[in-house]
Amino acid sequence: MPTYVAPPGWPREVRPPDAPDWEATAANWLLDLCPPDYRRYSGLRRHVVVLARFAVLHVESQQAAVRRGLSQARADLREVADEAVVEAAVQTFQLEDARLLGVRRAVGLVEEALRGRRYTARL
Template identity: 80%
Template sequence: MRPVAPPGWPHEVRPPDAPGWEATAVSWLLDLCPAEYRRYTGLRRHVVVLARFAVLHVEAQQAACRRGLSQIRADLKDVATLEVVDAAVATFQLDEARLLATRRAVGLVEDALRGRRYVARL
């Protein structure tokens, strides 16, 4: 049976059960997290724990992005032109979309590390 990755699976990570897939998952998850996480050997030994840390980290980034988006106009109104403020809003919106996709991907990887497997659909 050929390993299958669902839609939204990160292209940096091999599909579940492919040779070396967990190593690619660990590398990708560590790339999502603060650099300090690489020093914590427990996270490398317990990849499900690493995945949970990554989920929480991405969710915190999403919350920060939502907060920034809701406050940016008021925060910059006295120090930046409307054009600059609009560009900042657009940047937050782009990052919000990126983080949404990242949250889905990290959730899929976490599920696979917990044993979930995916099947190809025709």
């Protein structure tokens, strides 16, 4: 029976490379990360590696937006919210930044696998 290997950071929702239907699980997961309108484009569903590139760029744009929000939160919100609310907003931006870092790694791993990279088990 073949052993399929996924590296650390691989998304749970996606089967390891070369496992049965792994590309279908990758496409579904990638579409879940992207704006809903991306589902309308049949070319993205037919060419999963292209979809992966779109997803990478989308996640990177989210990261940029979160980092911009984090850098501007205190100045932008101090006149409309009290200090506790502003600090909660800053903490939310920090949590989202950390989450997106993991998502970006996972999307990158899936893209690399769709481009042909394979992983080996390490002891």
